[in-house]
């Protein structure tokens with residue numbers, strides 16, 4: 001496979017000195033000889049450029065076409081453009097970015113020597129810190145801030161400690177979820193599952209990460225997941241396309257940031273719940289990681305609500321859809337593997353013996369990265385390379401990667417638009433070096449000194465357990481990202 005041997009030679013983490021030379025495909029000339037090109041594209045007239053790009057992004061084109069059309073126009077995956085939000089009520093937000101839309105240029109976002117990540121989780125726009133009790137939580141901290149190492153260390157510690165109960169809670173929640181879906185399908189012929197799924201995710205994550213049982217508070221048990229939905233939506237609305245009637249979406253959802261007081265009542269209830277029921281984990285945050293009580297609680301809520309609940313709520317429906325809508329015979333292969341491999345009880349170790357199950361999880365993350373946009377700001381001047389050119393980046397410039405396109409880089413992935421369930425099996429495991437959903441390669445390790453998702457492995461193993469669970473429980477599943485229309489129970 002020509003592509004495979006080429007990508008094997010690519011490094012995805014260029015260093016500051018070697019940003020050009022170390023990330024060169026073997027079949028290209030030495031990257032120091034890549035032509036230095038002026039970054040194509042422009043930001044347009046003040047106000048008019050950003051507003052025109054914003055309308056293209058949200059209304060006339062949508063994010064994917066927005067970036068694709070500009071790649072075609074500039075014949076480059078690296079170019080200047082504006083991204084929303086912008087005008088009229090985002091006066092302090094600079095919409096100017098340099099895009100990085102192929103695997104090689106995108107990988108610069110992970111190199112903390114050359115980029116910094118202060119307050120750029122969703123771009124130059126940052127939702128008010130009032131959403132998180134005036135605490136700048138881990139995801140907004142740069143690695144140069146001592147607080148980042150403390151909070152990231154705390155997040156990694158929570159995951160390590162929760163591993164003892166993670167599986168038990170996950171399997172218990174899956175039993176509840178699929179029991180509900182079974183009942184509804186047999187009574188009504190189909191089941192819409194988004195709300196039961198979100199309840200399941202909320203319950204198991206709260207128990208596993210915080211060590212707190214939502215059942216202890218009737219309000220949290222009933223509405224905790226919906227409180228997080230509202231809290232997430234208000235923070236992210238200015239940056240996401242919903243697809244409701246235009247121009248209403250532009251006027252009401254993308255023109256200003258929503259105030260936090262609209263969800264402060266909900267947030268206070270979640271805060272009180274964590275403070276009362278999560279005592280043990282709170283104590284560790286303070287004694288082992290030197291965090292104040294406030295920092296600990298708000299970071300816990302952010303990890304639970306934004307990172308974990310938000311991430312799984314987007315990812316799992318796409319995974320269920322990839323499997324339940326398949327008509328190519330994939331389910332037969334998954335069923336055989338899930339039943340023959342991994343021993344009688346499902347664990348993180350047992351799913352490691354199921355290469356196809358894991359590959360389906362990776363392929364879903366490749367084609368549907370749950371966090372589509374990633375940003376980082378140049379810490380210093382450096383040379384950024386794509387597959388065919390090099391570009392001078394100035395300190396302070398904001399880099400923007402739209403991952404759904406990056407993950408379709410034809411220099412790395414054969415038939416990049418196709419869902420190939422076994423893409424990441426056998427020799428294809430090499431491609432894990434280029435699977436970037438976690439803000440780093442799937443072969444990398446999240447640490448206190450980088451910004452990779454703390455739960456990189458936990459997420460993929462949890463999803464693999466879900467897939468294996470489904471094919472031990474059912475012979476076949478039919479449905480979409482929102483509903484299940486037929487289930488055949490295993491005998």
Ligand code: HEM
Nearest residue numbers: 138139155307308311312315370371439450451453454455
């Ligand atoms: C499907 C689920 C998840 C997805 C898709 C996801 C995705 C991500 C992404 C893309 C980032 C980097 C954001 C950026 O800087 O651009 C991130 C960071 C992070 N994630 Fe996850 N995540 C998920 C689940 C979790 C879970 C379960 C935890 C629980 C501990 C977690 C903890 C974190 C933390 C603490 C960070 C910040 C890392 C840092 O600042 O160094 N994530 N996640």
